Amino acid sequence: xxxxxxxxxxxxxxxxxxDVISRxxxxxxxxxxxxxxxxxxxxxFSLEERVRLARExxxxxxxxxxxxxxxxxxxxxxxxxxxxxxxxxxxxxxxxYEFQMTALNYQLxxxxxxxxxMSTPQHMYxxxxxxxxxxxxxxxxxxxxxxxxxxxxxxxxxxxxxxx
Numbered sequence: 001x002x003x004x005x006x007x008x009x010x011x012x013x014x015x016x017x018x019d020v021i022s023r024x025x026x027x028x029x030x031x032x033x034x035x036x037x038x039x040x041x042x043x044x045f046s047l048e049e050r051v052r053l054a055r056e057x058x059x060x061x062x063x064x065x066x067x068x069x070x071x072x073x074x075x076x077x078x079x080x081x082x083x084x085x086x087x088x089x090x091x092x093x094x095x096x097y098e099f100q101m102t103a104l105n106y107q108l109x110x111x112x113x114x115x116x117x118m119s120t121p122q123h124m125y126x127x128x129x130x131x132x133x134x135x136x137x138x139x140x141x142x143x144x145x146x147x148x149x150x151x152x153x154x155x156x157x158x159x160x161x162x163x164x
Contacts, residue, residue, distance in 0.1 A: 002028040004084040005033075007069075008033075008035070008036065011043040014126055014149075019123055024115075035066060035068045035069070044156060045152065049152065085112060088116075135150075
């Protein structure tokens with residue numbers, strides 16, 4: 001069985017992420033969406049919330065599962081039996097960072113392949129941080145995220161506004 005990882009913070013998962021995940025799901029038998037703890041990034045949503053939202057957003061994809069991780073990506077890949085990492089690329093800046101990460105992962109595990117999927121033109125500008133900013137200002141994010149994520153963002157920013 002060919003298994004690939006699509007790692008990320010997914011804070012929150014966007015339609016751009018879903019595009020990459022669904023396209024990867026057409027190439028391999030199983031895709032594991034690997035949700036990173038990423039405590040340094042101070043995510044808006046807890047790890048448990050990000051995993052739940054990713055599971056809801058990918059529920060329509062039969063060969064996709066979502067798992068949290070807090071270890072080296074290559075170690076997580078070994079643990080779940082993945083042969084490849086699939087990353088989405090939006091722009092040159094993504095490529096520079098991802099190229100560096102790929103080189104480091106290669107030094108740690110020469111058997112783990114990295115595959116890049118270019119974002120479609122309608123998703124090249126989209127990022128979780130942009131979605132969070134729009135949502136924090138009360139903007140409509142329905143075209144950028146799944147309904148479950150839109151609702152979670154609305155609730156979270158209402159809680160923040162209420163001082164909770």
